[in-house]
Amino acid sequence: MTLETFSGTFGLWMGAALTLCIFSFLYKDNPFYRFAEHLFVGVSAGYWLVYNYWNIVKPNLIDPLREEQWQYLLPLVLGIFMLTRLFPNVGWLSRWAIAFMIGSGSGIMIITYLQSNFLEQIKSTLVPLDPTGQPWYVVVNNVILLVGVVSGLVYFFFSKAHTGVTGRIARIGVVFLMVSFGASFGYTVMARISLLIGRLYFLLHKCVGVI
Amino acid sequence: MGSVPVEARRSLVDRLKDIDRRVIFVFIAVAVIIPLVWPIGLSLKASPPARALFNEVESLPRGSIVLMAFDYDPATEIELGPMSLAFLKQCFRKGLKVVGLALWPQGAQLARTSFSEAAEGYDVRYGVDYVNLGFKAGGIVVIDSLGKNIRASFPVDVDGRPLSELPLMKSIRNFADIDFVMSLSAGDPGLPFWIMIAQGRYGRKVGGGCTAVSAPMLYPYFPNQLVGLLGGMKGAAEYELLVGEKGPATRGMDAQSIAHAAIVIFILIGNIFFFISRRRQKLMGART
Amino acid sequence: MSFAGARLLHISLCVLAGSLVLCGQALCQSAPPDTPPSPATDLVVKDTPDDDGGSVTLSWSLSADDKGGAKDVLSYEIRRSKSPDGPFTTIKKVLKGTSSTTDEKKVENNVDYYYQVVTKDASSETPSAVAGPVRAHVQWFNLGRLNTLLITILYTALLLYFISRAKKGEKLFVRRIAGLDALDEAVGCAPEMGKPALYVPGISTISDVATIASVNILSGVARTVADYDTRLIVPNFDPIVMTVAQEVVREGYMAAGKPEAYREEDVFYVTSSQFPFVAAVDGIMVRERPATNLFIGMFFAESLILAETGASTGAIQIAGTDAIAQLPFFIAACDYTLIGEELYAASAYLSRAPLLLGSLKGQDWMKMFLIGCIFIGLVTLNVGFAGFKSLFDLPLTIFR
Numbered sequence: 001m002t003l004e005t006f007s008g009t010f011g012l013w014m015g016a017a018l019t020l021c022i023f024s025f026l027y028k029d030n031p032f033y034r035f036a037e038h039l040f041v042g043v044s045a046g047y048w049l050v051y052n053y054w055n056i057v058k059p060n061l062i063d064p065l066r067e068e069q070w071q072y073l074l075p076l077v078l079g080i081f082m083l084t085r086l087f088p089n090v091g092w093l094s095r096w097a098i099a100f101m102i103g104s105g106s107g108i109m110i111i112t113y114l115q116s117n118f119l120e121q122i123k124s125t126l127v128p129l130d131p132t133g134q135p136w137y138v139v140v141n142n143v144i145l146l147v148g149v150v151s152g153l154v155y156f157f158f159s160k161a162h163t164g165v166t167g168r169i170a171r172i173g174v175v176f177l178m179v180s181f182g183a184s185f186g187y188t189v190m191a192r193i194s195l196l197i198g199r200l201y202f203l204l205h206k207c208v209g210v211i
Numbered sequence: 212m213g214s215v216p217v218e219a220r221r222s223l224v225d226r227l228k229d230i231d232r233r234v235i236f237v238f239i240a241v242a243v244i245i246p247l248v249w250p251i252g253l254s255l256k257a258s259p260p261a262r263a264l265f266n267e268v269e270s271l272p273r274g275s276i277v278l279m280a281f282d283y284d285p286a287t288e289i290e291l292g293p294m295s296l297a298f299l300k301q302c303f304r305k306g307l308k309v310v311g312l313a314l315w316p317q318g319a320q321l322a323r324t325s326f327s328e329a330a331e332g333y334d335v336r337y338g339v340d341y342v343n344l345g346f347k348a349g350g351i352v353v354i355d356s357l358g359k360n361i362r363a364s365f366p367v368d369v370d371g372r373p374l375s376e377l378p379l380m381k382s383i384r385n386f387a388d389i390d391f392v393m394s395l396s397a398g399d400p401g402l403p404f405w406i407m408i409a410q411g412r413y414g415r416k417v418g419g420g421c422t423a424v425s426a427p428m429l430y431p432y433f434p435n436q437l438v439g440l441l442g443g444m445k446g447a448a449e450y451e452l453l454v455g456e457k458g459p460a461t462r463g464m465d466a467q468s469i470a471h472a473a474i475v476i477f478i479l480i481g482n483i484f485f486f487i488s489r490r491r492q493k494l495m496g497a498r499t
Numbered sequence: 500m501s502f503a504g505a506r507l508l509h510i511s512l513c514v515l516a517g518s519l520v521l522c523g524q525a526l527c528q529s530a531p532p533d534t535p536p537s538p539a540t541d542l543v544v545k546d547t548p549d550d551d552g553g554s555v556t557l558s559w560s561l562s563a564d565d566k567g568g569a570k571d572v573l574s575y576e577i578r579r580s581k582s583p584d585g586p587f588t589t590i591k592k593v594l595k596g597t598s599s600t601t602d603e604k605k606v607e608n609n610v611d612y613y614y615q616v617v618t619k620d621a622s623s624e625t626p627s628a629v630a631g632p633v634r635a636h637v638q639w640f641n642l643g644r645l646n647t648l649l650i651t652i653l654y655t656a657l658l659l660y661f662i663s664r665a666k667k668g669e670k671l672f673v674r675r676i677a678g679l680d681a682l683d684e685a686v687g688c689a690p691e692m693g694k695p696a697l698y699v700p701g702i703s704t705i706s707d708v709a710t711i712a713s714v715n716i717l718s719g720v721a722r723t724v725a726d727y728d729t730r731l732i733v734p735n736f737d738p739i740v741m742t743v744a745q746e747v748v749r750e751g752y753m754a755a756g757k758p759e760a761y762r763e764e765d766v767f768y769v770t771s772s773q774f775p776f777v778a779a780v781d782g783i784m785v786r787e788r789p790a791t792n793l794f795i796g797m798f799f800a801e802s803l804i805l806a807e808t809g810a811s812t813g814a815i816q817i818a819g820t821d822a823i824a825q826l827p828f829f830i831a832a833c834d835y836t837l838i839g840e841e842l843y844a845a846s847a848y849l850s851r852a853p854l855l856l857g858s859l860k861g862q863d864w865m866k867m868f869l870i871g872c873i874f875i876g877l878v879t880l881n882v883g884f885a886g887f888k889s890l891f892d893l894p895l896t897i898f899r
Binding site for chain 2: 026027051052055056060108109112113115116117120121123124180183184187188189190191193194195196197198200201204210211
Binding site for chain 1: 644646647650651672673674675676677706772774775823824826827828830831838839840841844859860863864866867869870872873876877880881
């Protein structure tokens with residue numbers, strides 16, 4: 001057996017064993033599960049440390065500085081400021097770095113958000129309600145969309161008590177919210193089942209070989 | 212049943228209501244394993260968002276440039292990996308050129324696997340028909356920089372080769388040279404940022420695939436801001452169906468459907484016993 | 500002889516004679532390959548609007564042989580020169596059917612350029628008339644974003660106006676949030692059962708708005724708990740949040756007149772790793788069996804694990820988060836959930852902080868503006884005037 005084959009086979013069985021260790025938690029907490037959990041935490045911490053250095057710090061800071069692009073000294077200083085949080089007496093310096101990040105992040109995000117998630121979404125809500133020239137179910141869909149958006153907004157209106165007409169509209173809003181949360185929950189269940197399928201497929205196909 | 216004493220019936224209801232969750236785990240495991248081993252072949256139909264994406268890609272002329280973002284990691288590979296394979300096979304069959312990149316660190320390696328798997332059976336060459344630019348940290352800022360100059364963010368490809376050495380990249384400078392953007396997204400940074408920048412700011416057509424968890428949040432963008440959307444493993448299976456390449460997602464659909472059916476049955480049973488027990492409690496309250 | 504037969508004979512003749520002349524356009528349905536295609540016409544070149552320079556936009560009418568005529572056009576080549584007499588160099592190639600493009604290839608600002616669009620088929624090409632001169636310029640203001648600017652100004656003005664009113668001490672009305680009643684009831688349960696209350700302020704940093712809101716709510720909870728002489732356990736994910744939480748809980752006990760009942764060891768730091776933190780909190784829930792669990796702040800994938808373990812211990816649970824993806828889990832596993840903005844509103848209601856109250860009122864008025872826009876837009880759209888909808892298009896279409 002060559003080293004490559006051995007490492008492939010070892011990796012495969014290691015993966016299978018760790019999968020079963022994690023699954024064992026479904027019965028109850030046990031040492032196998034805890035071993036797999038701690039191994040996962042440790043390995044991922046080490047992996048990310050190395051990955052972040054080679055893929056983020058080196059290409060985005062060290063390489064440009066080696067090429068004498070001195071403007072990169074500014075992010076270096078701000079990065080060091082971030083680390084000052086470890087020392088309480090100079091920890092306030094980290095706020096400068098955080099302020100820079102929040103400021104520049106907001107500047108980029110606010111305008112793009114307004115455009116994509118505000119203007120475009122309002123535009124998408126302006127839908128034709130006239131039944132002539134379009135199928136009835138499209139009109140019904142459009143009405144549902146409109147009622148959902150407006151009643152949802154009214155539910156999150158805090159300057160008026162939820163009584164009378166406002167209260168009734170807000171209750172409709174809650175129904176829409178719950179339906180959307182239900183759909184979201186359903187999709188999440190679907191995602192989790194997909195993950196289970198992925199793991200079981202790995203076990204049954206690659207390890208046991210029954211499929 | 213009519214002769215069973217009320218007390219005994221109540222205990223049966225309560226016993227079933229408080230059923231050990233491990234019993235449910237076993238049922239779900241069986242519901243997934245059996246269809247995986249013995250597939251049933253339940254029918255599948257493509258949803259409008261998946262069909263819209265497929266049609267849009269089909270309408271692209273031969274030689275068009277597709278920018279494909281692998282914004283996911285191994286944790287969501289089971290959902291997004293099959294999408295990437297089906298999408299790439301459609302692109303290669305249509306003679307479209309694909310530029311791959313990743314906003315997630317591990318996406319670059321997953322892109323490498325997808326490209327090599329999808330390229331099998333097609334006359335495509337690295338550097339000419341497809342390239343993998345690798346990973347770049349920065350999320351939305353990286354996308355914005357692609358609008359101005361791709362080389363500023365990606366001076367070299369995933370293996371460190373300068374873009375000037377790759378024939379495909381010679382004619383591609385920024386978003387203006389991209390005909391279609393596809394993002395396979397597991398979260399942040401991902402599809403919403405591509406919609407905001409590539410579609411919103413640079414007017415590119417954007418399509419996407421996402422995990423089932425994030426699908427409800429992304430559907431509102433379809434069809435005005437997103438030309439099509441694939442949600443979770445089901446979306447991947449739909450795309451495999453449209454492309455005519457049955458793959459891992461199609462294989463998993465039977466298991467997915469049976470598991471869903473099992474969950475629905477459990478929810479129904481749970482609710483029935485909940486209401487029965489509540490009614491009995493009310494009746495007992497009324498008697499005392 | 501039938502038409503098909505005549506056509507077959509004709510094709511055979513073509514092949515035999517090897518003469519393209521015999522393949523007349525009427526019968527063979529294709530132009531002779533050496534006939535150059537008709538040129539693209541009406542070429543217009545202009546500086547790309549609303550950009551930072553370095554770009555020229557070209558548009559033209561398609562060649563008569565593209566989609567019509569002989570239909571043998573394959574592509575258009577864009578050529579550029581600094582002089583109307585050439586020499587022209589090829590900048591880019593676009594596929595047939597394309598009638599506009601932009602040239603962004605090393606275009607210098609404020610330099611005259613001349614352009615030509617060359618129509619190409621398989622073997623020949625026809626250049627269009629030369630268009631130009633055109634100069635690329637930097638625009639100081641992107642008119643396409645005018646609407647975005649106006650809305651930003653409006654929103655900022657509303658926020659500043661209401662914050663200033665709140666700062667002047669004016670009483671701004673904010674309705675009582677239903678979840679706060681549920682919160683009071685839940686906290687009240689703990690002393691009745693002689694058990695502690697657990698408060699988890701999320702797993703984000705103090706700069707997160709949800710954490711700030713959570714700390715404000717914690718302040719009110721601490722006061723109520725102190726009133727009832729109950730123990731309040733606050734495990735923390737972030738050390739800075741822990742420091743703030745300790746201050747807030749201590750103040751709560753002081754405000755209730757029971758500073759001696761405050762136990763600093765009950766507001767403690769656990770770990771900043773997500774799942775180990777969850778494991779620890781789960782352990783507290785199982786061992787200490789709090790009567791009330793409050794999960795308020797920013798949560799991620801751990802939300803369901805926390806809420807489900809709490810539910811299995813039989814505690815009354817109230818959650819509040821603005822993490823949309825986690826809300827369904829809290830709603831399913833908790834007795835009451837503060838949804839999204841309700842979290843901020845509850846925090847503003849309890850703290851009465853001018854910044855929070857003013858922001859909340861500003862957002863409310865923005866929502867009214869939004870509903871108004873939707874109604875006006877719908878009315879105008881459905882009576883046949885689509886101009887209002889196009890107002891929202893303006894920043895999008897012009898920018899593109």
